[in-house]
Amino acid sequence: MRLLDPLKRALAIETSDTNQIPTPAARLSQGLRSSAQLPWNDEISSATASLDQARNGYNQQIYINSYPEYDPKVSYHGYDLSRDVSEYQFGANNSINQENATKKPIPPPRKKRSNYNSQSELANIKNGRDQWSGRFDFFFSSLGYAVGFGAVWRFPYLCYRNGGGVFLIPYVIFLFVLGIPLFYLEVNLGQFTSQGPVQCWRMAPIFKGLGISMSLMSYFLTVYYAMLLSYSILYFILSFRSKLEWTTCGSWASPHCTDDFSSFVMPCNYENTFKDPNGRCYTWANQGLVPIGWWNVTSRIAFRKPVLPSDDYFNNYILNKSAGMGSISTVEWPLALCLLAAWTLVFICLCRGIKSSGKVVYFTALFPYVILLILGIRGWTLPGMSQGLYFYMKPELSRLADQRVWNDAANQIFFVLSVSYGGLITLSSYNKFNRSTLANTLIISISNVLTSIFAGFVIFAYLGYLSYITGQEVKDVVSEGPGLAFIVYPYAVTTLPGAPFWSILFFLMLILLGLDSVFASVETIVVVITDQIHALRRYNTLVILIVCIAHFGLGLLLCTDAGIYWITFLDQFTGSYPAFIIGLFECICIAYIYGVSQFHEDLKAMLGSRNYGVRLYPIFKICWLFITPGIIIALIIFTSINYPQLKLGLYTFPPWSYKLGWGLTSLILSGIVLYAIYAIIFDLLVKRKSFRALINPEKKWGPLLEQNRKKLRYYSCGQQGALVSAIDQIINRSLSNQTLARSKPSPSFMDDDRAQTQASMKRTDRFRPHDHQVESEVSLLSDFSLQSHNGFPV
Helix, strand or coil, X not given: CCCHHHHHHHHHHHHHCCCCCCCHHHHHHHHHHCCCCCCCHHHHHHHCHHHCCCECCCCCECCCCCCCCCCCCCCCCCCCHHHHHCCCCCCCCHHHHHHHHHHCCCCCCCCCCCCCCCHHHHHHHHHCCCCCCCCCHHHHHHHHXXXXXXXXXXXXXXXXXXXXXXHHHHHHHHXXXXXXXXXXXXXXXXXXXXXXXXXXHCCCHHHCHHHHHHHHHHHHHHHHHHHHHHHHHHHHHHCCCCCCHXXXXXXXXXXXXXXXXXXXXXXCCCCCEEECCCCXXXXXXXXXXXXXXXXXXXXXXXXXXXXXXXHHHHHHHHCCCCCCCCCCCCECHHHHHXXXXXXXXXXXXXXXXXXXXXXXXXXXXXXXXXHHHHHHHHHCCCCCHHHHHHHHHCCCHHHHHCHHHHHHHHHHHHHHHCCCCCHHHHHHCCCCCCXXXXXXXXXXXXXXXXXXXXXXXXXHHHHHHHHHHXXXXXXXXXXXXXXXXXXXXXXXXXXXXXXXXXXXXXXXXHHHHHHHHHHHHHHHHHHHHHHHCHHHHHHHHHHHXXXXXXXXXXXXHHHECCHHHHHHHHHHHCCCHHHHHHHHHHHHHHHHHHHHHHHHHHHHHHHCCCCHHHHCHHHHHHHHXXXXXXHHHHHHHHHHHCCCCCEECCEECCHHHHHHHHHHHHHHHHHHHHHHHHHHHHHHHHCCCXXXXXXXXXXXXXXXXXXXXXXXCCCCCCCCCHHHHHHHHHHHHHHHHHHXXXXXXXXXXXXXXXXXXXXXXXXXXCXXXXXHHHHHHHHHHHHHHCCCECCECC
């Protein structure tokens, strides 16, 4: 029995308290230091036969044998039992073993090695979500996503179309009342929830369709963005020549192509010259008057307006442009192959996730500024550049009465900052939970607008130079439209020494700009799919491949000879109305359904009360409640009343294109409507839930990681949305008034009761002093019940 006492005590310690289990080495050393005798082999074999199957509190096998065994599959809390047990011999050398063991110190526990750097990273792996590995990954990714073709390609042609400097006035106004508030909203929402554009709206489940509409809008945006990227790839390949083809007029040139502007007009004041009133200049010869040129610019342009070689090269050679949107005859295979190369490049960069694409943007976001600066320095030294800058900076205030100027400015803010497209929510969802958001919002937004304005200074300097050498007005130098950047910029590089080298760098810059924007858009679509179907997260690479193939398939339409018309069409109908309506619903959901006060509490839990974004929250609160939704509603109304005519140069789009465009707009917004219908049917009719389930936060609303959810005050008790709380207050107040009305006794009832009491007292003719006291108390209570106290009955 003395033999089994140490074993029973050890077994009792392990099975009684699972929270404080001593390690095997500690139990062994404790037994040795207390001079407990180790059993002999024959005693241990007979006494422990019934204990071989015993298990401790961690459901681990307890080995009690003549020679203790070490199971490598079992965790021993950091101790290496193969090292501890190997020092002891059981049997005849027991006394020597006890003496040696008591002299040796207990080995320290070994630290457990892990492949994960932190507990949050391990939690992210379990939840299937990555995080940015670098400190500035989000900043450069967002900067590259926002500062894309919208700044270098789209802003100059919109500014050129809307009168130059006057376009900057509504553009800057909308930056502060539309762009920055919505940018700050989306960045905080994505970072707080660590979810994509669909699941982040768990605060009001009926609004989850916003994420679907965002992904649809990103899809159509990315289709023609990738086509612009393929233009840049083709130009990049064609730049590897000793002389750029668009420097002079070639076989592809039209009769109006002009590459020598030195003889475009002439003074016509030489000897034996004659100025004709029709603008021509003649000289006397034996045959009579011989025309030698033009002396009047207006007459020269009326006769044959000069066209730049880069203009003809883009329209006639790169695009092989047809007569109209419906005139589709051939697929331009060079463009199709470049489109395939573009999507192959996108897939290679995204197949390894954000950890690979986050490193690429360090170069792709900064390199364009270097190229723009080089082109700008050259353009600002050319003669006539001041005319272009004057046109760019001088506002024509009369154009402010044009509704299209305001609509294009607001549309460009949504486009260039990428708000309402879902990309910002996706990129910020990979942020750490407590990363400051205000600085990123202000720096990225303002840098984006400054980049657009800086690109305008570059391109309008070259437009001024073209105006100088052709004698035309700046507004008449080139044809307006989406191809403006592919006409002026290629011509600009031809003015530089070593033009092919600078052409290679410029179009490499455009490729990098396009890649940044396409990365975020594709990632947005992939996140929407994988957040809805979690099983697909294991096959993320396959999902990316399918998304790229779907984009490439629709992009083949843009590779036809009518592709430029379809690009203009998509640019007009996929970014204006849908972006406005999605931004409006974002403000409504945050401000009125969920509540700006509750969102304020969420930001304090995420960023801390001392954060500047939390301190300046009242400004954003006013914007989300009143200013931003009010301006968006006004834009929608005025645009609907007088919708601008869609044109590309001299070409006017046919009426059927408007019907197709509104159908495309309806398709994008159908995500909001169809999901709302689905939520109503599923929650109200199938699940038999209350209507409040559609506008009240779900149980899973909040941060994705558990350690972050515990920071919220409503972690254990749940939360109600602002609209649900307001409805409950109205219902409770109404019920209180009804209860109070029912509790009021009617006057006729009181008179009848008093009459019956007096008649009863007369019949008995017995006076009791207590009767007066009871009657006075009843009268007092009746009068008191007629009064209301704070809306509740007494």
